[in-house]
Amino acid sequence: MKLSQGINVERLQQRIMALGEIGKTQSGGVTRRALSSEDKQGHQLVIGWMQELGMNVRYDHFGNLIGRLEGNLPDMTPVIIGSHIDSVKNGGKFDGVIGVLGGIEVAQTLCEEGFSHTRPLEIIAFCEEEGSRFNDGLFGSRGVAGKLNEADLLKKDEQGITRLEALQNFSNQIQPKNMEQSVLKKGDVHAYLEMHIEQGPYLEAEELPIAVVTDIAGPHWMTITLDGEAGHAGTVPMHLRKDPVPAASEIILFIERLCNMPDAKETVGTVGILEAVPGGSNIIPAKVRFTLDLRDIDLNRREDLFKRIVNKIQEVCKKRGVDWNIEEGMRIPPVSCSHRITSLLLKAMEDIGLPSKKMVSGAGHDAMLMTEVTDVGMIFVRCKKGISHQPEEWADAGDIAKGTETLLAAAKVLLNE
Numbered sequence: 148m149k150l151s152q153g154i155n156v157e158r159l160q161q162r163i164m165a166l167g168e169i170g171k172t173q174s175g176g177v178t179r180r181a182l183s184s185e186d187k188q189g190h191q192l193v194i195g196w197m198q199e200l201g202m203n204v205r206y207d208h209f210g211n212l213i214g215r216l217e218g219n220l221p222d223m224t225p226v227i228i229g230s231h232i233d234s235v236k237n238g239g240k241f242d243g244v245i246g247v248l249g250g251i252e253v254a255q256t257l258c259e260e261g262f263s264h265t266r267p268l269e270i271i272a273f274c275e276e277e278g279s280r281f282n283d284g285l286f287g288s289r290g291v292a293g294k295l296n297e298a299d300l301l302k303k304d305e306q307g308i309t310r311l312e313a314l315q316n317f318s319n320q321i322q323p324k325n326m327e328q329s330v331l332k333k334g335d336v337h338a339y340l341e342m343h344i345e346q347g348p349y350l351e352a353e354e355l356p357i358a359v360v361t362d363i364a365g366p367h368w369m370t371i372t373l374d375g376e377a378g379h380a381g382t383v384p385m386h387l388r389k390d391p392v393p394a395a396s397e398i399i400l401f402i403e404r405l406c407n408m409p410d411a412k413e414t415v416g417t418v419g420i421l422e423a424v425p426g427g428s429n430i431i432p433a434k435v436r437f438t439l440d441l442r443d444i445d446l447n448r449r450e451d452l453f454k455r456i457v458n459k460i461q462e463v464c465k466k467r468g469v470d471w472n473i474e475e476g477m478r479i480p481p482v483s484c485s486h487r488i489t490s491l492l493l494k495a496m497e498d499i500g501l502p503s504k505k506m507v508s509g510a511g512h513d514a515m516l517m518t519e520v521t522d523v524g525m526i527f528v529r530c531k532k533g534i535s536h537q538p539e540e541w542a543d544a545g546d547i548a549k550g551t552e553t554l555l556a557a558a559k560v561l562l563n564e
């Protein structure tokens with residue numbers, strides 16, 4: 148079956164399923180951790196599809212796989228479509244994959260239609276987006292955005308293999324010592340497009356197949372430790388306790404109330420790890436440690452929330468005689484997609500009869516880093532129940548096709564600008 152503008156839905160679906168066979172787990176998920184032998188097999192399959200349509204294929208020094216389709220003017224800066232094909236342990240078949248294979252489908256359709264374009268088109272599969280092997284994601288896109296250093300290469304996996312070694316063993320084209328040469332500067336790329344599954348329940352609830360992403364929320368991670376006084380659960384009277392658990396409870400409920408503002412749906416706060424030490428049913432804990440993941444598309448609002456949370460921690464801990472400490476983790480500002488490309492994608496959606504829906508992304512993507520280099524446009528595709536990073540992850544072929552059609556239409560404009 149071919150849609151009006153020429154995407155081959157069946158071919159795309161077959162390729163997604165074929166890639167899903169590589170690193171397939173017993174529960175029907177996939178494990179293709181970055182730079183592993185399964186990742187290599189996946190790359191070989193993708194390289195074959197790129198070469199089949201006449202693309203030149205290369206690796207950059209960050210281990211990013213790039214297929215290039217020349218335009219009429221090879222010196223012009225390229226339009227890039229990409230995402231990633233590595234996965235988390237026992238993850239899904241669609242996360243990242245639809246962006247890379249959708250990009251290849253766009254390139255193949257352009258070739259089959261004999262579409263004439265001046266700019267080159269590059270399809271990129273970024274290295275280790277998930278961070279499931281070296282515990283540090285968005286590696287390839289942080290690389291091209293010039294945000295990596297030696298320390299990133301010396302990170303080790305569970306077997307003690309460094310990222311440097313893993314990169315060198317993956318392909319002899321990858322020479323991490325020369326990574327400076329692969330950094331992209333502003334002006335090196337005309338535009339970047341990415342299609343990704345939503346990984347959330349919004350589009351399904353709205354009964355929409357796809358939407359255009361306007362902003363990507365920035366995360367602020369921290370670990371909060373409250374130090375109280377351990378004691379026997381039976382002998383220490385309530386009024387003499389310095390129990391960090393009720394203190395943590397007050398703080399966590401405050402965070403929930405604070406993030407639950409009716410006029411700021413994009414603000415979210417999550418306590419994902421909560422631990423009482425030493426952890427015995429008859430011991431008043433000495434310590435409570437919990438993580439906080441705070442996200443927003445508005446940096447000022449996020450910073451303001453952080454200040455109010457710190458004030459609350461101070462107040463609660465003073466009242467309860469508990470000491471506190473905040474260890475800061477990732478603190479990334481939110482980013483916006485290009486207005487111009489967003490409009491182009493919305494127009495393309497209208498042209499194929501879809502409602503021109505906009506939304507924000509709560510999850511980070513390679514596109515977030517690419518905003519440092521060029522104008523970015525992003526499409527989300529509905530996924531079943533919003534499930535991701537699990538074997539049950541699913542996106543319908545029809546929805547992926549609509550996203551790919553939209554990518555194709557936008558690419559046709561951008562490639563001839």
Ligand SMILES: [Zn+2]
Pocket residue numbers: 231242243276343
């Ligand atoms: Zn992804």
